[in-house]
Amino acid sequence: MALNDYNKEDKVLLALDCIIFGFDHEGLKILLIKRDFEPERGKWSLIGGFLKEEETLDQAAIRVLHRLTGLDNIFMEQLYTFSKIDRDPVERTLSVAYYALIDIASHDEKLIQKFSAKWFSLKELPNLIFDHDQMLEKAIARLRRRARSKPIGFELLPEKFTMPQLQKLYESILDEKLDKRNFISRVNALKILIKLDQKDMQVSKKGAYLYRFDEKKYHQKVLEGFSFKI
Amino acid sequence: MALNDYNKEDKVLLALDCIIFGFDHEGLKILLIKRDFEPERGKWSLIGGFLKEEETLDQAAIRVLHRLTGLDNIFMEQLYTFSKIDRDPVERTLSVAYYALIDIASHDEKLIQKFSAKWFSLKELPNLIFDHDQMLEKAIARLRRRARSKPIGFELLPEKFTMPQLQKLYESILDEKLDKRNFISRVNALKILIKLDQKDMQVSKKGAYLYRFDEKKYHQKVLEGFSFKI
DNA sequence: GATAAAAGTGTAAATTTAACACTTTAAAGG
DNA sequence: CCTTTAAAGTGTTAAATTTACACTTTTATC
Numbered sequence: 013m014a015l016n017d018y019n020k021e022d023k024v025l026l027a028l029d030c031i032i033f034g035f036d037h038e039g040l041k042i043l044l045i046k047r048d049f050e051p052e053r054g055k056w057s058l059i060g061g062f063l064k065e066e067e068t069l070d071q072a073a074i075r076v077l078h079r080l081t082g083l084d085n086i087f088m089e090q091l092y093t094f095s096k097i098d099r100d101p102v103e104r105t106l107s108v109a110y111y112a113l114i115d116i117a118s119h120d121e122k123l124i125q126k127f128s129a130k131w132f133s134l135k136e137l138p139n140l141i142f143d144h145d146q147m148l149e150k151a152i153a154r155l156r157r158r159a160r161s162k163p164i165g166f167e168l169l170p171e172k173f174t175m176p177q178l179q180k181l182y183e184s185i186l187d188e189k190l191d192k193r194n195f196i197s198r199v200n201a202l203k204i205l206i207k208l209d210q211k212d213m214q215v216s217k218k219g220a221y222l223y224r225f226d227e228k229k230y231h232q233k234v235l236e237g238f239s240f241k242i
Numbered sequence: 243m244a245l246n247d248y249n250k251e252d253k254v255l256l257a258l259d260c261i262i263f264g265f266d267h268e269g270l271k272i273l274l275i276k277r278d279f280e281p282e283r284g285k286w287s288l289i290g291g292f293l294k295e296e297e298t299l300d301q302a303a304i305r306v307l308h309r310l311t312g313l314d315n316i317f318m319e320q321l322y323t324f325s326k327i328d329r330d331p332v333e334r335t336l337s338v339a340y341y342a343l344i345d346i347a348s349h350d351e352k353l354i355q356k357f358s359a360k361w362f363s364l365k366e367l368p369n370l371i372f373d374h375d376q377m378l379e380k381a382i383a384r385l386r387r388r389a390r391s392k393p394i395g396f397e398l399l400p401e402k403f404t405m406p407q408l409q410k411l412y413e414s415i416l417d418e419k420l421d422k423r424n425f426i427s428r429v430n431a432l433k434i435l436i437k438l439d440q441k442d443m444q445v446s447k448k449g450a451y452l453y454r455f456d457e458k459k460y461h462q463k464v465l466e467g468f469s470f471k472i
Numbered sequence: 473g474a475t476a477a478a479a480g481t482g483t484a485a486a487t488t489t490a491a492c493a494c495t496t497t498a499a500a501g502g
Numbered sequence: 503c504c505t506t507t508a509a510a511g512t513g514t515t516a517a518a519t520t521t522a523c524a525c526t527t528t529t530a531t532c
Binding site for chain 1 (some may be wrong): 528
């Protein structure tokens with residue numbers, strides 16, 4: 013009986029790298045850690061680690077992210093598997109990139125202090141190791157495509173947020189200015205926001221009304237396959 | 243010096259599976275092969291094989307496809323990496339799925355004869371091994387998204403084709419009927435087709451004019467970031 | 473009480489999308 | 503050769519969506 017001989021096949025190291033996008037009043041950022049081991053010790057890197065034999069990629073991504081940043085309960089999505097021959101100088105390693113969107117303010121403290129992780133503005137990135145810049149590029153492209161086709165505020169904003177904040181989020185993802193009135197009417201047309209009787213007085217003198225997502229309506233819309241075109 | 247010990251990390255088998263979409267007068271199909279080895283010998287399977295240490299995933303996909311079908315010069319795109327623990331019953335194996343679009347007529351002969359590969363209509367698929375049905379599902383979803391956002395006729399049609407053919411291609415990808423007049427005017431608005439002075443008399447009594455893609459204009463449009471909404 | 477800085481608000485024109493039916497052509501069959 | 507048949511080809515109108523655009527309100531600060 014011809015059993016395919018799995019033993020003859022090569023095994024490889026499989027790494028994971030997490031691209032964590034965050035948003036705060038300054039704009040869109042990503043989370044990097046300072047490597048404390050060779051190669052490239054001391055350089056900034058995506059949050060990465062190796063897959064263990066007995067876990068799925070999704071599980072590994074969660075584990076790696078948690079171990080290096082303390083972050084928990086983050087929904088990550090698989091992006092792409094990178095396989096250039098010499099991408100890791102030590103040994104042949106492939107890496108599966110994952111990405112996630114989070115609100116910086118509601119996770120901040122733990123991170124920056126305990127771990128050597130730090131948020132970087134997309135405009136002021138340090139050099140990244142290996143092929144991490146390519147990973148980031150692909151992640152940004154995906155994020156933009158997503159932002160143009162479905163609302164993504166959910167993950168990146170705090171529970172309560174203002175319209176100007178939501179607009180700034182979109183502007184910083186898409187890297188273009190949007191018209192205030194058109195933006196608002198498009199968002200309102202979706203009917204997935206609830207306007208609160210509260211204002212945020214932090215940013216402007218006049219203050220801006222706070223909103224929150226109506227999760228139920230949002231999920232219903234998702235099922236109906238709605239689209240959000242910006 | 244703390245060199246991360248790569249030796250302590252697990253290595254895994256990394257497979258590839260190719261989802262080859264084809265199109266002919268009968269509609270959209272995929273290419274499957276009959277496995278001639280255990281496990282699951284005799285069952286139908288996507289075109290798959292293992293990554294070798296010294297090649298990239300793209301290279302491996304090309305090699306595997308060529309070895310099992312004789313197909314050459316096929317542009318494949320990476321889809322997703324599947325990692326369920328028991329997806330392969332023999333040994334822990336992850337698999338990177340690739341997909342491609344080809345015109346059945348211009349590749350047919352070699353395939354079906356020399357290799358035990360066969361085209362299957364999407365509507366009449368046999369049971370697939372492992373998690374290949376999930377791979378296919380994801381590939382179809384991607385193909386539909388692509389079809390709605392950019393013209394994809396290029397790869398799936400012969401060099402010369404008719405409007406009804408192009409429309410049938412779209413209808414079979416999207417699995418919905420489209421309005422003939424609206425479809426044609428949308429396609430024409432792109433200005434990437436050249437109408438030839440020839441008719442195809444095979445299909446209908448009246449005959450249908452043949453067209454071909456204007457590759458230059460197409461690529462220019464791609465650069466401009468045009469969109470094709472159906 | 474004047475000033476400054478951001479929030480908030482509506483309309484009209486232009487463009488795009490969707491719905492819809494009859495005529496033309498040539499092969500096939502009587 | 504006349505009739506039938508089956509698919510190709512062709513435009514218009516109404517509806518919906520998208521875009522462009524400017525002034526008023528509010529409140530903190532000086």
